[in-house]
Amino acid sequence: MNSLHLKSFTRCKRKAWLDFKGKKSYEVWSPHKAIDKINQFQIFSEFCNGEIYTGLKACENGYQGVIGLKIKGNLYQNINAEIRPQLLVKTKGKSKWGQYKYLPAVYKLGRKTTKEHLFDLAFCSMLLESFQESKIEKGFVISTFDKKVKFEEIYFNKKLRRKVLNVLLNLHECLEGSIPEITKDRKKCTICSWQKFCDKEAKENGYLTDIDGIGSKTASLLKAKEITNTQILASYNEKQLGEKLSKFNDQKYEKASIFIKQAQAYISGEPYFIYNKSTEDLLEKICSGFYIFDIESNPDEKHDFLYGFLKVNNLSIKKEDLIYESTLNLKNNKEESYRQIIEILFSHKEWPVLHYGETEKISIINIAKELNFSFEEIDSLASRFIDLHILIRKSWILPLKNYSLKTVSNWLGFEWVQKNVSGSKALYWWIQYQITENEIFLKKIIQYNKDDCLATLKIAEYLIKNQLKKN
Ligand code: SF4
Numbered sequence: 130m131n132s133l134h135l136k137s138f139t140r141c142k143r144k145a146w147l148d149f150k151g152k153k154s155y156e157v158w159s160p161h162k163a164i165d166k167i168n169q170f171q172i173f174s175e176f177c178n179g180e181i182y183t184g185l186k187a188c189e190n191g192y193q194g195v196i197g198l199k200i201k202g203n204l205y206q207n208i209n210a211e212i213r214p215q216l217l218v219k220t221k222g223k224s225k226w227g228q229y230k231y232l233p234a235v236y237k238l239g240r241k242t243t244k245e246h247l248f249d250l251a252f253c254s255m256l257l258e259s260f261q262e263s264k265i266e267k268g269f270v271i272s273t274f275d276k277k278v279k280f281e282e283i284y285f286n287k288k289l290r291r292k293v294l295n296v297l298l299n300l301h302e303c304l305e306g307s308i309p310e311i312t313k314d315r316k317k318c319t320i321c322s323w324q325k326f327c328d329k330e331a332k333e334n335g336y337l338t339d340i341d342g343i344g345s346k347t348a349s350l351l352k353a354k355e356i357t358n359t360q361i362l363a364s365y366n367e368k369q370l371g372e373k374l375s376k377f378n379d380q381k382y383e384k385a386s387i388f389i390k391q392a393q394a395y396i397s398g399e400p401y402f403i404y405n406k407s408t409e410d411l412l413e414k415i416c417s418g419f420y421i422f423d424i425e426s427n428p429d430e431k432h433d434f435l436y437g438f439l440k441v442n443n444l445s446i447k448k449e450d451l452i453y454e455s456t457l458n459l460k461n462n463k464e465e466s467y468r469q470i471i472e473i474l475f476s477h478k479e480w481p482v483l484h485y486g487e488t489e490k491i492s493i494i495n496i497a498k499e500l501n502f503s504f505e506e507i508d509s510l511a512s513r514f515i516d517l518h519i520l521i522r523k524s525w526i527l528p529l530k531n532y533s534l535k536t537v538s539n540w541l542g543f544e545w546v547q548k549n550v551s552g553s554k555a556l557y558w559w560i561q562y563q564i565t566e567n568e569i570f571l572k573k574i575i576q577y578n579k580d581d582c583l584a585t586l587k588i589a590e591y592l593i594k595n596q597l598k599k600n
Contacts, residue, residue, distance in 0.1 A: 160557040224263040234269040363392035437578035538584035
């Protein structure tokens with residue numbers, strides 16, 4: 130077992146097991162991991178004033194920062210382990226290499242120092258002490274805040290050492306045993322490289338958390354009432370189930386009805402229509418033309434790096450004839466990109482702006498505020514935005530696990546030109562573009578954003594087409 134297994138174990142036991150014993154062909158490359166690695170290297174490099182080197186030689190030479198080291202050792206009663214310190218930082222002291230020693234450091238994304246960081250540091254200190262022949266009293270958690278590198282010192286007291294040893298023994302036992310259950314908190318799965326593999330098993334076994342709106346707490350509540358899988362849930366009627374959902378108070382029958390219909394749709398593969406007035410109005414609003422708008426962002430830096438618009442004069446226009454325009458938002462030239470966006474939006478003042486999810490509208494309102502638009506102007510601009518994510522949820526119960534743009538449009542048969550893409554992958558390309566300035570990454574992002582716009586259009590068409598059929 131190694132540091133990476135420990136990191137996975139603190140998130141999900143099954144992930145640690147799969148990382149260790151799972152078939153690698155079932156694992157999907159995760160842009161999150163790659164983004165993490167790039168950020169990590171940049172911050173470490175700044176922390177060590179650019180003096181970062183790789184491997185054992187770097188320790189022998191006494192460089193300030195050392196990465197890429199793997200150290201094997203005996204953990205406890207013949208249990209072998211391997212640490213992979215994210216960074217070793219040179220400090221005063223005495224070690225087998227001379228009048229200095231190294232302390233372990235980890236990178237932290239976000240503000241909160243979690244047990245994942247503490248355990249990683251404490252585990253590294255255990256094997257590093259005997260390896261460098263020097264006591265380690267503390268480690269560092271390194272992060273950035275307001276574009277400045279910050280660090281926190283973590284002291285390794287007896288309690289922390291004991292705790293991490295216990296976790297490591299549990300991890301050892303887990304890795305020796307059979308595959309653990311899928312985690313109860315399926316939110317953790319969204320950025321996991323084993324998601325596809327676990328999703329398949331969850332669906333086959335009728336996991337309740339596959340039903341949109343059912344999280345780990347509601348799933349436990351249903352299980353306690355002997356509703357243990359989606360099949361049983363789908364067989365209930367609204368009244369029977371509502372009685373069992375008293376925790377939802379006044380909403381219990383409404384919730385019950387949605388859960389049952391969602392489970393029935395999920396099993397049968399058939400969508401279920403709910404009447405909604407706003408969908409009826411959609412056709413009228415968009416009949417004389419509309420925009421589809423989608424942005425690409427870096428949520429950690431709260432930076433929208435690309436704005437994409439698709440101009441749709443009418444729904445019968447051929448896809449190849451649609452005009453797509455994108456605007457890059459470079460940090461040093463944001464006024465120019467804001468001007469371009471407003472120009473596009475106001476070239477057809479009366480056109481509604483269709484988007485999927487709340488971020489696009491929020492982003493435009495913020496831009497309008499920065500440009501000192503009046504309250505009335507902001508209000509009138511905001512009123513042009515139509516969120517298709519809200520609309521589809523209000524009008525349909527779809528046979529799907531969630532209502533994300535990818536899931537819904539894939540179900541409708543839409544395919545992205547580039548395979549295995551996601552918002553995180555676009556962010557990964559953006560980071561690559563900033564480092565290399567290679568235009569190929571920009572082209573990939575623009576193609577991805579254009580496809581996001583076309584996928585949104587596909588959903589708009591579905592809403593309109595089926596609304597017309599129902600009338
Ligand atoms: S997909 Fe979810 S259950 Fe499966 S390993 Fe990852 S976090 Fe655990």
